[in-house]
Structure formats: structure tokens, C-alpha cells
Amino acid sequence: MSTDQRYSHRKKNLWAGILFGLGFVAFIDETIFHQLLHWHKFYDKSTTSIGLISDGLFHAFSWFATVGGLYLVADLMRRGAFWHKMFWGGKLLGGGGFQLYDGTIQHKLMRIHQIRYDVNILPYDLIWNGTAIIMIIAGLLLVRSARKESMRLNGGAPLVS
């Protein structure tokens, strides 16, 4: 693997991760919580109209993000520029970011649906958003470490973004 290829494609690696992470979390949400467990409701009538729009846009975007993220990985691979650490950092960042947005703004503020019904929702919300925050922190640490690595590869010079 060529290190300068990785270095010059560091942003693409990050974005591939962010997109794929977002799409992956949305996909897990759809299959596990909607389809398998039937915890989430397709539509609960307390949803605000802005919630409906936000949910629609994110749902549509998540398909494009999954497919697009994977095509970006394929592109990085054919250029010999795929960088696991940066990609995983982005993936945790994108996945955690979306999960936090979904768990706070979409579930609570826009009330698109709750994680589960007829239970005490608090522990569910705490675990949901707690996991999201852990993913974001882990993602940030990985991206930071990858950035340091790329600065070292760049001979210690600061990154030109």
C-alpha cells in the first residue's frame, strides 16, 4: 500500500467512512428495530411534520450513503489508497453522529417514534444515546491518531486541508 496515496486521499477515506457508517447504522435501525424486534413504529401519530420530512430525507440519504460509501471504498482500493484507520474513524463518527441525531432530535424533539412502547423509555434512551456518544468519541480518537500519522508522513508539516 502506498503511503503517499493514502495521505493524499485522507479526506476521501474519512468521508467514505462517515457515509458508510451513517448508512450502516440506519440500515441496522431499519432491520433490527423496525423489522425484527418491531419495537419502532413505522409511523406514530405524534410525529411533527418537520419530523416526517427529516425522517424521509435521512432515510433516503442513508441508502445513497451506504452505496456511495462502498463505491468510495472500491475507488480507494483501486488507487491503492484505502486507509483502515481513517475509514474506521469516519465510520464510527458517521454512525454515532446519526444515532445521536436519531435518538435526540428525531425521537425526542420531532417525536417520529420512540425506541420502544409501553415500557419505561428512559434506560432505552440512555443506552441508545450513550452508545452513540461512545462511538463518536472513539471515532474522533481514531481520526486524530490517523491525522497525526499523516502529519508524520508529511514530514511533520501541518496538514493542508
Next chain:
Amino acid sequence: MSHDQPYLPPLLQLIVVMSALAGAAGYLVLMIRTNRVKRLKHWPAWRLFFCLSGIVSAMLVFAGPLAEAAHHDFRLHMAGHLLLGMLAPLLIALSAPVTLVLRALPVRAAKRVTRVLRHPVAGFYRNPVTASVLNIGGLWLLYATPLFQLMHEHLWLYLLIHIHVFAAGYLFTISMIYIDPAPHPYSHLFRTIVFIIALAAHGILSKYIYAKPFPGFSADEVREGAMIMYYGGDLVDLIIIILLFHSWYRTTSPGRRPATDSIA
């Protein structure tokens, strides 16, 4: 659903089936004839397969048991719309009918067809924004206004709407993926952005339908129909997304000049 509403009378069903058969036969004849010409590349049989499956998908909505049952069952009505407005257009687009016609025509006639395709009016309709508004906007008109009720009371309206659903679905598909010649190409990024908004509007409409009462249909049926629309739409659009991104991936191949496919 009450039974006083018309569905396609047998004569109209026959006309639809005959024109579908004529289309399929025409495709087959053109394929066989042009495959005899040595200087032309071989036309693959899988394109014929796509064409035939597309025609059958569309035909099922007008004639036969599904067509009749769809008048009484909202779930089947929705499944029919997925076939007519999404799957059939995609399959027919993949069969590249315009390319086939162009290679079968004599040069002068082919040039005339190309001139029509290059015309600004054709360009206007093939703009992803126009196509999306016609496609998804048309669906909003159908389900969010009394049009749905009226459609079941007037035969001409029923026919017009169903032709529109297919035509707009086809236009939408070919505005997103360029299988046939595309004289007014848009960048992959632009198509992607418009596509995301169109898919979102489709999903939002599904949820709107989920919560809305449709007189004559039970609420459970409507909800299931709305979910068929939501997930079925996702599935067909996923195929179009993959095809769109695949062409993007190919045009950005390292060591390749930017292709004509993209004018980004």
C-alpha cells in the same frame, strides 16, 4: 371497495394486451434483424429478457387477476403501482429500446430521431428535476387530493393516470441512469441530489398515506399498502442508485479521461 366503480372493460384490456404484445414483438423483430447485420455489435439476449419482463409487469396492472383484485384491495393497488411506475420502467429502460430502434433505422431516419431527442423540449422533460416533479408530484396529487376517489369513478381518468404513472416512472428512470443515448447529460452529483429529494418525497408520501383514511378501504389495508409503497420503492430505487453510482465509479476511473456521461 364498492362495486359500482368501473375497472377496465374487457375490450380495453384486450387493446392494452395487444399493444403490449406488439411492443414485445417489435423489439424481438428489431433484435433479430439487426443481429444479422455483420458490422453491428451483437445485441445481447438479456436485454430482450428485461424488455419482456418489463412489459409483463406493466400489463399485469391493466389486465388479468391482479388488475381486477387491485380494485378491491389497497395493498394490491399499491403493488400494482410499484410494478407499473417503478419496476416496469426500470426493466424497459435497461432493455435500451431507443438504442435498438436507432441501430435498426436507416441513417437518415436515425438522424431524425436523434434530432428529436436533442430538441430542447426533450431536454426539458429529461431534466431530473422535471422528471421527479412529474413522477413524485403526480403521486402526491393522486393520493393527497380527491383525485384517488375520482379516478375510481371515471374510466378515462383511470386510464390517463395509469398511463401517466408509467410514463413519469420511465422518464424518472432515464433521467437518473443513462442506458440509452442522453443528449443533455447532467452530472452524477446533480442527479444524486435530486434523486435523494425525490426518494425522500416518496417515503414521506408513504407515511402520509399510512395515516390517512381512504373511503372504501379498511385502515389496516391502507397501512399495509403504504408500507408496500415505502419498502418496495426503496428496493427498486436501490437498484437505480447502484446503477447510478456504478456509472459514476467507472467515469472516475484513474487513467481515464472524463467521460461524456458527466458534465460536472
